[in-house]
Amino acid sequence: MAELLVNQICPGATVQGTFALKAKKLLPYREAPGHFLAVTLADRTGSVEGRLWEGAEEADSRLKAGDIVTVEALAVAYNGSVQLRIDSIVKENGRIDPAKFIPSAGRLEEAEMKLMQLIDSLTQPYLKALLTHIFSKQDFYEAFSRAPAAAQYHHALLGGLLVHSVTVASAADGVVKDYPGADRDLLVAGAILHDIGKVQEYRCRGTVEQTDEGRLLGHIVSGVLFLDRAIAGVPGFPADLRLKLLHMITSHHGRYEWQSPKRPKFLEAALLHQLDLLDAQADMFSRAAAGREDGDSSWTGWVKGLDRCVYCR
CATH class of the missing domain: 2.40.50.140 (Nucleic acid-binding proteins)
Known part of the structure; x- marks a missing residue:
């Protein structure tokens, strides 16, 4: 049967x-x-x-x-x-x-291709070497490409982390030309890496669950620790560039009340926070509208992550 x-x-x-x-x-x-x-x-x-x-x-x-x-x-x-x-x-x-129990994100093959294109487009040699070093490890790449970006609020899907990270990085690549003072390669690299700690924060079986590391440290701390170890594997990586990347992960939630250890302290970090928030909220609005219980209604019920009902017409 x-x-x-x-x-x-x-x-x-x-x-x-x-x-x-x-x-x-x-x-x-x-x-x-x-x-x-x-x-x-x-x-x-x-x-x-x-x-x-x-x-x-x-x-x-x-x-x-x-x-x-x-x-x-x-x-x-x-x-x-x-x-x-x-x-x-x-x-x-x-x-x-886990794919039997947890929905998968769409556009995964497209996102994988775009990730490699973005890494290949970097011209800053140390940033390109760092991202190549991280994503050339097959075990890590497979874990990253299947991980969710959250347990429930946004991109809570298999592959959600990949899609979210690539969407934020693509948006960064598009918006940076309107801000001449911004370092394009730093912003794009930071966008790809900003949620890297979620590989350690979540595990998927029947549902998306937090690991012990996720509960005790959270993805920001895990991401900083992971990235600092990866930077140590790139000989001659500049000290100031290391600090900037670590700060971008540390501050990407933007506000202390959103569990951000630091607020953004330079332009690329500030742009990253806004682009991350934009993509997360866009996904929550889209999923709320698509998943409303009453398909004949112009409104969803109360959406916890957005703290409001969503208009669907």
């Missing part, structure tokens, strides 16, 4: 497949002793509610949110939606492809 994706499940369907366990809650029966287990299951196409009526306490004790689970169930109609009546739910311990 072929596995059904969430968006293919309809009432009456027999479901056998693997899902990410997004949430679970043990609840008491209303009119009888005992409990049932309410779960939210998800894959890259969406989420579906499920109920395990027998063996709920035992299942609750061996499962946790974030697990990948193998489920056997019958899909039924409930309150105008589809719900799974679960017969079996077991933690899956085998090799997992």
